[in-house]
Amino acid sequence: MVTNRKRERLLFFLFVFPALFAFIIVVIVPFIIGIGYSFVEWDGLAMNPAKFVGLQNFKALFSDARFGQSALHTLIFTVMAVLCINVLGLALALLVTSKLKVNTIARTMFFMPNLIGGLILGYIWKFILSDAFKAIGESTGLTGLFFNWLLVPNAALAALVVVITWQMAGYVMIIYITGIQAVPDEVMEAATIDGAGAWRKFFSIELPLIMPSVTICTFYSLSNCFKIYDINLSLTGGGPGTSTEMFAMNIFNEIFSYNNYGYGQAKAIMFFLLIAAVTITQVAFTKKREVQL
Numbered sequence: 001m002v003t004n005r006k007r008e009r010l011l012f013f014l015f016v017f018p019a020l021f022a023f024i025i026v027v028i029v030p031f032i033i034g035i036g037y038s039f040v041e042w043d044g045l046a047m048n049p050a051k052f053v054g055l056q057n058f059k060a061l062f063s064d065a066r067f068g069q070s071a072l073h074t075l076i077f078t079v080m081a082v083l084c085i086n087v088l089g090l091a092l093a094l095l096v097t098s099k100l101k102v103n104t105i106a107r108t109m110f111f112m113p114n115l116i117g118g119l120i121l122g123y124i125w126k127f128i129l130s131d132a133f134k135a136i137g138e139s140t141g142l143t144g145l146f147f148n149w150l151l152v153p154n155a156a157l158a159a160l161v162v163v164i165t166w167q168m169a170g171y172v173m174i175i176y177i178t179g180i181q182a183v184p185d186e187v188m189e190a191a192t193i194d195g196a197g198a199w200r201k202f203f204s205i206e207l208p209l210i211m212p213s214v215t216i217c218t219f220y221s222l223s224n225c226f227k228i229y230d231i232n233l234s235l236t237g238g239g240p241g242t243s244t245e246m247f248a249m250n251i252f253n254e255i256f257s258y259n260n261y262g263y264g265q266a267k268a269i270m271f272f273l274l275i276a277a278v279t280i281t282q283v284a285f286t287k288k289r290e291v292q293l
Contacts, residue, residue, distance in 0.1 A: 038266040043259040050262065057266035066242060067267060070250035077160055077246065078225040084165040085221045086214070089172035094202075096173070097180050107177075111170035118167070122234025125163045126150065129235075153243035156236050160244060163231055168224065172217040179213030180206065208291045215286040222282055226275050247271050 038057055042050035061067055092110050096103040113121070129149040137146030149155040183206055191201045207214075229248035232238065238245035238253075245253075251271060255264030 034265050035269060037262055038269050040262045042261045044255070044261045045259075053262070057263045058270070060263060061266065061270060066245075067250055069242060070245045070247055073157065073244060074226060074228075074247045077157060077228070077244075078222065080158075080161045081164050081225045082218065082221045084161060085168045085172055085225075086217055088165060088169040089217060090176050092169060092173040093176035093180055097177055107173070110173055113167045113169075114171040116167065118230030119234045121163060121167055122231045125159070125166075126235050129159050150236055151240055153240055156240060156244045160228070160231065160235060163235060164225065164228065167231075168221060172221060175213050175217050175220075176210065179210035183209045208289070211286060211290040215283060215290065218286060219279055219283055223275060223279055226278070 037050075039052060039054060040050040041053045041057070042048065092106075096106050096110070116124075130151075131148075133146045134148045137143040140146065147155075149159045187205060187209075188201060191205055196204070227248055228246055229252065232244065232246050232249050236244040238249050247267075248271075251264055251267045254260050254267060258264075
C-alpha cells in the first residue's frame, strides 16, 4: 500500500513538474525580478547601471496625468465590455439551447470570432469602422451613424467595445450553455406547471442556478478586458491622440518607447494589484449568489 502511494506521488510529480517548472521560469521568476526593477531608475541599457530610488517610481504614479487617463479609459471600457460580452453571450446561449433547428451551425458561427487573433481582428475591424463605414455613410446619407469611428474619441472607445464583444461573446456562450444544460428539466417543468412565464423562469430559476457559469464568465471577461493590448494596438493604436490608450499600452510605451524600465515596471506592479483586487472582489461577490439544488 505504501509502495503504491509513493508510486502515485512519483507519477504525479513527474507529470506536474514540466508544467510547474515552465510556470516558475516564465511567470514567477520574471515577476519577482520585475518587483526589484520597480524600485530603480534604469533606461534598459546594460552600459548604464540601475539607480535605486526606493518608492519614488510609485509616488510618481499619482502625479502622472497620462497614466490616470489610461486608467479611466480602461475602467470605462472594461465596465462596458464586460456587460456587453456577458449579456450577449448569455443571450446567444439561451438562443442555441432553445428548439432552434440550426443550433449546431449557430454555435459554430458564434464561436468562430474567438478563433481569430486579436491583431488580425483589429485590422479587419479597422477597415470596417473607417473606410467601409465612411463609404456607407456617404452613399446613404446616414453620416450620423456611418462615419469613421476611429477619428472620434468616444466612438473609438465604443469601437473597441464592439470588437472585443464580437470576439469574446462566443466563448462565454459555450460556458453559459454548459450551465444552462445542467439545470434539471424537472425543475423547469414544475415551474411551467405552476404557471411561471419564460421571464419568471429565467430570473427566478435559471439565472440563480447558472451563477457558477456567471462567476467564470465574468472573471474571464473582466481579466481579459483589463489586460487588452493587441486589439487596442491594431484597431486604434491608442488614438485619436491618447483617448483610447489602455493600461497595458501605457505600460508598454513607458518601457519600450520612453525607455523608463523602472517606472514602467512600477506601473505594471500597480496594474497587477488593481486587477487582482477587482477580480477577487468580483469572484467573492458572485460566489455568494450561487445556489445549490
